[in-house]
Amino acid sequence: MITAQAIFIGFFGVAAVWFGIVVFRTFSMVRSAIALLFSQTALGAMFLTMQAEFLGVLQIMMMATEMSIMAFFMVMFMMDPGGMGKMEMTHQKHFSMIAGVVAFVGAVAIAVFIDWGPIANTVADSAEQTKALGLELLGRSMLIFETAAVTILTAMIAAIAVAIKPIPREEAKDKA
Amino acid sequence: MSVELIWALITGAALFGVGIYGALSQTNLVMIMMGVELILAGALINLVAFWRYLHPDVAAGQMFVLIVMTVMALEMAVGFGVAIARFRSRGSVEMEEAAELKE
Structure with missing residues (x-):
């Protein structure tokens, strides 16, 4: 049966995929970053439709920040950020297209032909979900959660170490 | 069989396919x-759909989503660090010009 939830999931799903395609179809890098932002926001809206309020809001907030930073980097690093010159920035297009289609068809076949078992029609309200998630993170899954925290710290240090301008050896010796 | 679950999984499959195409076809590191x-x-969408329609009583499903979101943020942070280092040393983040990394 088609419910309002199914209609909204379909609508936001089409929006997410459409903006995902636009990311690689536009020549302007800023438009590309904004299209990815819209795609991720549509995904967040899908989470909200699926009654995962906390994750939906988190997804939208995180991606808005992440894509704004990405847009800055696009303008800094691209040879033609405005896309005015319509530069071709792709390679092995045919192979990539086939790989993408095969991945899509394979995943759809799994989604459609597998028996997923009984479907849950009801879900706890958002306050209960957030409480259960908090208890999960600080209880049974604490080790995984803490590992993620240490990994973030390591990645932050690694990213800064890689990005920082290296001081020439002689200059470093003089400073010492 | 739930229509909502299937549509969510098809959306996930389409995003996965588009992502594969993008990751393989683009020549620029940021793209x-x-x-x-x-x-x-x-x-992400698959994980949320599985949690919502198959096991809404198990909070570990949402925890997995948080882990994937962390991976997304880390990928961006480290990727941009590498992009800055590459741009500083070679003046470009085009992967066609990075063949010497294979050697």
Whole structure:
């Protein structure tokens, strides 16, 4: 049966995929970053439709920040950020297209032909979900959660170490 | 069989396919990272759909989503660090010009 939830999931799903395609179809890098932002926001809206309020809001907030930073980097690093010159920035297009289609068809076949078992029609309200998630993170899954925290710290240090301008050896010796 | 679950999984499959295309076809490091973001977005929607329609009583499903979101943020942070280092040393983040990394 088609419910309002199914209609909204379909609508936001089409929006997410459409903006995902636009990311690689536009020549302007800023438009590309904004299209990815819209795609991720549509995904967040899908989470909200699926009654995962906390994750939906988190997804939208995180991606808005992440894509704004990405847009800055696009303008800094691209040879033609405005896309005015319509530069071709792709390679092995045919192979990539086939790989993408095969991945899509394979995943759809799994989604459609597998028996997923009984479907849950009801879900706890958002306050209960957030409480259960908090208890999960600080209880049974604490080790995984803490590992993620240490990994973030390591990645932050690694990213800064890689990005920082290296001081020439002689200059470093003089400073010492 | 739930229509909502199937539509969510098809959306995930489509995002995964588009992401694969982007990650393999683009020559610029930042655009490749965008492809990887779409691949992870496909995984995210699947995880949320499985949690919502198959096991809404198990909070570990949401925890997995948080872990994937962490991976997305880390991929961006480290990717941009590498992009800055590459741009500083070679003046470009085009992967066609990075063949010497294979040697």
